[in-house]
Every structure is written in structure tokens, then in C-alpha cells.
Amino acid sequence: MKQPATGIPVAQTYAPQVPHQQRGQTVDFSTGLCDCFSDCSLCCLTCWCPCITFGRIAEIVDRGTPSCGASGAVYALLMAFTAGSGQWIYSCTYRSKLKGLYGMQVDCCGDCCIHCCCSPCALCQEYRELEHRGYNMALGWHGNMEKQNPGMMPPPVAGGMTR
Template identity: 35%
Template sequence: MVQNQIGEPWKTGLFDCQLNPANAIMTAFLPCATFGKIAVVLDGGKMTRRSGSLSYLLLMPLLCSQVVMGSKYRAKLRKKFNLVEAPYGDCFSHVFCSCCSLCQEFRELQSRGLDPNLGWNELLAQQAMQQGYPDQVQQPPHNQTMSK
């Protein structure tokens, strides 16, 4: 049932959830939280974790409408990194293995240096540091004390 064999392979398999047990457990109980983190990265910070999670959560009871959002963002991730649509199509993966799909997408972003746990602002700061632009990263002020 492989849809499209054009592109690069995923860094991990669809059913390799044990590679990140903390994320697998979180996704099993709160898939909306994992989706929110993924959406923030793929939307370039335009969506917040809260709004992504909330929209996913609200759509879940509506005839499994989260499949539409999940497969849309899976396709967006594949396009961004030129990934093959395998082992199943995006929609099929989210219909039958939505938690495994979210976990795989989360691991893919992590393996490419875009850790969804960090959030968009932290990712930008990390990238600026890696590219040698530390002056563009706002550092918190050093320890301050009050004196009379």
C-alpha cells in the first residue's frame, strides 16, 4: 500500500515509537499536545502550541476530523524534507495509526534539529547560535540585586 516512492526515507519507521518512550506515552494519552508541538514547527511559529492542540482536540469528536489535520501536516512535513509517502499514505497512516504517525513526525523533526519540545522562539535562538549569530539572540539579564 505504498503510495509514493519518490523522496528520501524517513529517519525512523512508523512503528518505532519505543525510540522515544516519553513522547510515545504523551501521544497515547494526549495526541493533541504532540500535534500542537508539530504544528508550531511546521507553521513556522504562526500557530501556537495551545491553538494547535485545541483545534486538534476539538476536531477529534467530529467524525475523526483530526485525520484531516493530521494527514495535512504529515504531507507538509514530507514536502518540507522531500520524504517518501511510505509505508502508507498520509491519510491512511492517520486513520489507522494516528498516534504512531504523530510520534514518527515528532521524531523526524527532532532528528533534523527541529525539536518540537523547544517551541518556535527557542528553535530560532538555537539556529541563530548554530549559524554564528549570537548577537541576534536575546540573553536574559545576569543576576541582578537590589541595593540601597
């Protein structure tokens, strides 16, 4: 914990660790784009319900705001209104955000092409990368933060007005 000038301990916020880079080296994904079948349950989830996979990725990348459900719903609506051909525009922006978060070289055009041509594989790769970085994707952002800093949660607040 960090001690501010007031002497009251303040919890540090969690920031994912960016690996050290040497000059001229770039960090890349820990698994390949076509390694989908290394986790068959993730592959099936992404094939049948990509909105869940995307929602989980978006929640971690955006640090809990919006939630998995909200991001997944936007993805599902884009799939529905574009007949399954336009949601990749939304999801490719998260690939770029993820890469920027971990010091990978961001290539907006390449990221969009990957999501346009092979969105399920791209989602699986991003999901596996976040798992590799230590996130339990099923817990979401807030669950991972509670797991990271047990006991650092704010006290419960009484609901509603009482007399």
C-alpha cells in the same frame, strides 16, 4: 550574514536543510512508523495527549504561526466534536507538509490512510523526524530560532503609551 546594497547587515532567516537527492532516490523518514517505543515518553505523551504532540509538530512545520497551543486546541476540538475519529483529517495534512518540506515523496492518500489507521504512530514518527532534523520540540519554533541565532533577536519594545 548577508550584506545588502545599503551596507546594513541583515540576518538570514532559518530554512531547514533538505538533504541532497540523487536522481531516482527519494528521502524517507529517519525512523519507522512502528518505532514508537524507541522513545517511551513520547509514546506515552502521544497516547494520553496527542493534541500536545500534534501542536508541537504543527508549530515547527508552520514556522511558528499558529502556535503550538492554537494547533493543539484545534486538534483537541476536532477530537471532541468527532468523538475521536475525525482529527486525523487535520493531522494528515501536516504529514504531507512535513514531507514536502524535506523533499520526501508526498502521497496524500497514503498519508491520510496512515493517520486514519494509526494516528498515534504517525504523530510519533513525525515528531521523531523533526527531532532528528535538529529541532528541540519542547522549545517550539521561536525557541529553536533563538537557539540557532543567539543575539539576532529584535530589541525589546516599551509597552503601552507613557507621558
